[in-house]
Amino acid sequence: MFKKFTSEDVSGQNQVKASVQRKIRQSIADEYPGLELVLDDLLPKKSPLIVAKCQNHLNLVVVNNVPLFFNIRYGPYMPTLRLLHQYPTIMKKFQVDRGAIKFVLAGANIMCPGLTSKGGLLDEDVDAERPVAIMAEGKQHALAIGFTKMSAKDIKAINKGIGVDNMHYLNDGLWKMERLD
Template sequence: MFKKFTQEEISAQNQVKASVQRRIRQSIADEYPDLEPLLDDLLPKKSPLIVAKCQNHVNLVVVNNVPLFFNVREGPYMPTLRLLHQYPTIMKTFKVDRGAIKFVLAGANIMCPGLTSAGGALDENVPTEAPVV
């Protein structure tokens, strides 16, 4: 499911203008309201924000040589796993039961029985098509 990322997959890196940086920052603030108090630390206004364009239409948002967010085909911005480990509460969380773990790690989709059976946790207040952890 997860493929190792290499430097050769980056086709272009551009330091974005201030207007584009504000648009990216506002988009991330709209998608992750719990992250808004930390945005000044994560995306400082004085530090250069670099967008690295990769193969397969993936864009990485990089600050101080650390990738923080990515998006696919101009879709919503998603945090990287490194950022999620630092701030695990920025996204809604679902929990699967023990029987589904090995299949999910192998790349399977999460089905309703894995969330609703004993050991699973399903938040009812999550909108359809919303990204979750």
């Protein structure tokens, strides 16, 4: 999704009204209860919140020129990897085995066998169509953020095909864009 993403892909930036800002804050607070204590620091009420519209119905939530969250169409907001590295406990986690790491870092979707093999781990209570952090076997920080195509129970039971869509990974265009000017 962000493989060749650059600032030229941003078609427009709008400072949102206070009512829209409250709605965005509330949906982020509902999705990530672990951010409750730091949400005022991340999305200050007095600071302008900018939504950058990009190609393919992608929206970036930007505060002080720093992209913090993104979503597609009207889907759930997902944190950027930089934000996830600051607050690693806010998302449910899936872990891929060592063999899958290079493919995930190249932008490939996460296949079920990479999650269910010896080095993989699944958070059992994750439903389908939920954002998850993709961890790597033997590594401390997340290497990607994904969107589940099926529930963790189905991934374990079926063990075939794509389990998680890779939305944002280390060294993609959004990772390289530390600031949006």
